Amino acid sequence: MSTKAHADHDHHDHKPTGIKRWLFSTNHKDIGTMYLVFSLIMFFIGGSMAMIIRAELFQPGLQFVDPQFYNSMVTVHALVMIFGAIMPAGVGLANWMIPIMIGAPDMALPRMNNMSFWIMPFAFALLLGTFFMEGGAPAGGWTMYPPLVLQTGKAFPFLIFAVHFLGISSIMGAINIIATVFNMRAPGMTLMRLPLFVWTWVITAFLLIASMPVLAGAVTMLLTDKYFGTSFFNAAGGGDPVLFQHIFWFFGHPEVYILILPAFGIISQIIPTFARKPLFGYASMVYATASIAILSFFVWAHHMFTVGLPINGELFFMYATMLIAVPTGVKVFNWVATMWKGAMTFETPMLFALAFVILFTIGGFSGLMLGITPVDFQYHDTYFVVAHFHYVLLTGAVFALMASAYYWLPKWTGHMYDEKLAKIHFWLSAIFANVLFFPQHFLGLAGMPRRIPDYSVQFADFNMVSSLGGFAYGISQLLFVYIVIKCVLGGKKATGQVWEGARGLEWTLSSPPPYHSFTKSPKVTKALMDY
C-alpha cells in the first residue's frame, strides 16, 4: 500500500474523482475550495437573516416578525457570520494559499485538515436545526450572557454543543497552520521572507489556540449551570453572572482579531501588487501584528465598562485599549506609505483594498471612541456599537475577503473574472455598505438601543435609509456569485503571473496550479520578492 502511495505521488495530477474526492480529501486545494464555498453559502444564510432584521426596522412598530423571532435573527445572524462566513473563509484562503506561498507539498496534517472542514456543516446543522425546535432558536444574543441565555428552550444544549464543535474545528485548523508554516517552508523561505498573509495567519492561529478553549470552558459552565446545578454564574450560590462576561470576552476580543488579522494579511499582499512597490515597513508589519495579538488578551473588559467594574479596572482596560490603537495605526501608515509614489492601477482587488483601508480606519476610530470609558457609558449597547463593528467587520473583514477572492480567483480557476461586472460589484458594495451603516452612528449617538425590534419615531428616517442601503447591499452580493460562477466556467485564460506586479511563489505556478503543487521544494531567494 505504501509503495503504491509513493508511485502515485511521483507522477503529477492524478486526482480522485466523484464525491469521494471531496468527502475523503487530503488535498489542501480541494479542502480550501470546500471551505470557501461553504463560507459563501453561510454568508447568504446569515445575509437573509440580516434582511429580515432590516425589514423589521424599516419602520417603527412591529411589522413582520414577533420580537422573539427577531431576537433569534439577531443572535443567529451574528453566529453564522462570525463562525460560518468570516472564519471559514479565512481558513479556506489559508488552505489554498499557505502551502503554495511557502513552497510546501500540502498542509502538514492533511487528514486532520479534512476533519476541520467536515465539522463545519455538521456544527451548523446543530445550530440551524434549532429553528425547528420547541422554544425556537437561541435568542439571547451571540454573546450568550446568563441569566438570559439560560431561558433558551430546547435549543440550549444544541447551541452549546455547536460552539464546542466549532471550537474543535478551529483548534485543529490552527494547529495545522502552525505546523505547516513552521515545518514545511521551502529552503530559503526564512521567517522574515514569509508573505504577510502567512505571518498574519500564524499569529491568528496562536490566538485561536489560546482563546477557543476558553470559550469552550465558558459555555461548558453555562451548560452545567443550567442542567447540573452548578453556580458559576449564579450569585445566590456565590458565583456571578459578570464572571461569564469576563471569560467570554477573554475569548471575544482575541476573536475579533482572529477575524481581522487574516484580512490585514490579504491587504498587505494586494497593495504592493497594485502599487508595484514592496510593502513599506515589512518588519514593522510583522511586529505590529504580533503586538496586536498579545495586547488583545489584555483589553477584554472594554466590552464591560457599564457592568459595574471597580474603577481601577475601568482605567486599566481603557488605557490598554488605547494602546492597541498604536500598532493598528502602524499598519494603516504602512499601507498608505506603500502606495506613496507607487505606480498604481485600480483593478477590483485594489479597489476593495483601498476601501478597506479607509473604511476599516473609520471603524477603528469609532472603536477608540468606545474605548474611552466615560463616553462608552453613553454609547454602550446602542447602534453606535453596531456601526462600529460593522465598519470593522463588513467593510473591514468582508471587503478584504472580497478583495482576496478577486485577487486569487484567476489563480484558482485559470480564468480572469469579468472586470467590468466586478467593478460594478465593488461600487455597489462600497456605496451601499455606507448607506447601510453610516446612519447607524447617528442613531446610536441619539440613543437608539441595539437588539430591539421596535424604536421610537424620532429614529424613523435614519432607519429607513439604513434599511434601503441594506437591501441594496444584499442584492448586490448576488452579482458576486454570478461573477464567481462565470469565472469558474470560463473567461480569458489567466497566465501564471496573473498580475503584473505580483510577487511570490504562488505566481510562479501555472493558473490553476497542478493538483500537487510542490512535490519537490523550490529554492527561494531574495530576488523572488524584488521589484
Place this chain on the structure above:
Amino acid sequence: MASKDIYFIPEPSKWPIVASLALFSTFIGGAMTLNQSSNGKYVLILGAIGIIYMFAGWFSSVISESLAGNYNKQVDVSFRMGMGWFILSEVMFFAAFFGALFYARVLSVPWLSGEGHGVATHQFLWPAFKASWPMSVMPNSTNYTAYKDTIPAFGVPAVNTLLLLSSGVTVTLAHWALKKGQRTQLCAWLFATVALGALFVYFQAGEYHHAYTELNLKLSSGVYGSTFFMLTGFHGFHVTMGAVMLAVILFRSLKGHFTKNDHFAFEAVAWYWHFVDVVWLGLFIFVYWL
C-alpha cells in the same frame, strides 16, 4: 529517490468524515438527553461507538504507515508540533476554570458579603451572608444546603499527589529504558505508570463518594462545589484518558513497536501525562490546600 526525502501525504481517507459524523451523533444524543428525550441515549451511544471505531481505525492506519517507514523526520516534526499545541489548548481550557475559581474566591464571594463596591448588593440581597472560603453557607441559604466539611489537602489528595508525581518519574524511566533499547524495563516501567494512574483514579473516585455520601459536598454546593468538582472532574477525566493512552503504548511496546530513535507516540503520551501532572499540582495547591 528514497521515500525519506518525500513528505508523506496520505491517500484520501474516510476517517475524518467518520470522526465528524461520530461527534455529530454524540452531540445530538447528548443534547437530546439533556432535553429529556428518551431516545437521546441511543444516539449518544451510537456516537460514542463511532468515536471509538474512528480512533481505532485512524490510529491503526497511522501506525501501519509508521511501521512501513513512510514517515521521515519532517513528518515527525509535524506530529510533534501538533501534539504540543494541542496540549497548550488543553491548558487554556483548564485556565478558564481556574479563572472562575480565582474570581469567585477573590472577587465575587467577598463582594457578596459587602466588600468593595458590593455594599448595596450585600445590604439589599443577603445581609446575613459572610464571606469565607471554603464557603459552606451560600448567600441564599434557602436554595442550597450547607455541606459538613471539605476534603482536607493532607489526606487522600496528598497521597494522590505522590502517586502522580511518581508516575511522572516512572514514565521517564520507561523513556530512558526505551532509549537504551531495554524492552523489558520499558514495559515494566510503563506498567507501573499505568498502575499508578489507575490507582489515582480509584482514590479520586473514593473521595467523590465520600464527599457525596458523607459530607454532603456536591456539584450543586454553591460556587465552591462547582469549581471543586468541575476542576477535579475534568482533571480526573484527563487522567483516565491519559492512562488509557499509556495502556495502548504499553500494549504496543509489548508487541515490539518503537525503536530507540523513533517513538513519537510514546513521547506524545508522555508529554500528555506530564501535562496532567502539572495541572494536578495546580489543583492540589489552589483547590485543596490554600
